[in-house]
Amino acid sequence: MHVKRVCDSDLNHVSLLWILTPTFTLKMSTRLFILLCTLCCCIAIKYEPNWDSLDSRPLPNWYDESKIGIFIHWGVFSVPSFSSEWFWELWKGQKVPGVVDFMNTNYRPGFTYADFAPKFTAEFYNADQWANIFDASGAKYEKGII
Numbered sequence: 001m002h003v004k005r006v007c008d009s010d011l012n013h014v015s016l017l018w019i020l021t022p023t024f025t026l027k028m029s030t031r032l033f034i035l036l037c038t039l040c041c042c043i044a045i046k047y048e049p050n051w052d053s054l055d056s057r058p059l060p061n062w063y064d065e066s067k068i069g070i071f072i073h074w075g076v077f078s079v080p081s082f083s084s085e086w087f088w089e090l091w092k093g094q095k096v097p098g099v100v101d102f103m104n105t106n107y108r109p110g111f112t113y114a115d116f117a118p119k120f121t122a123e124f125y126n127a128d129q130w131a132n133i134f135d136a137s138g139a140k141y142e143k144g145i146i
Contacts, residue, residue, distance in 0.1 A: 066140035073145045079116040080106070088113045
């Protein structure tokens with residue numbers, strides 16, 4: 001079993017691979033103790049569903065001290081490459097005329113949002129190219145939202 005990351009925090013990501021690897025020389029009880037201690041340090045604070053509670057959470061240093069960050073919204077809605085990540089809501093929920101017209105003009109009757117999924121192949125995605133662009137931009141963090 002491999003656990004690559006336990007939690008995000010202001011510290012580095014915690015790697016437990018060495019704890020869970022059977023060939024490591026520590027006794028199993030010692031490994032379990034270290035694992036338990038590590039997990040206890042990462043227990044999430046529970047927040048209530050109200051603004052006062054949510055506003056009480058601290059900003060992580062990596063976010064608070066960065067001047068530039070990049071958020072990428074990429075998913076099935078990218079297939080038609082029209083409108084925004086709210087494509088489904090604008091098409092089927094709010095029935096925005098421009099979005100509905102686009103679908104009627106470009107896709108067969110009865111076409112569903114799920115029909116886009118097989119076309120979401122990421123065939124031209126190049127992680128190294130994106131990493132170079134982010135680095136050159138001066139961004140201190142990137143958050144992909146899929």
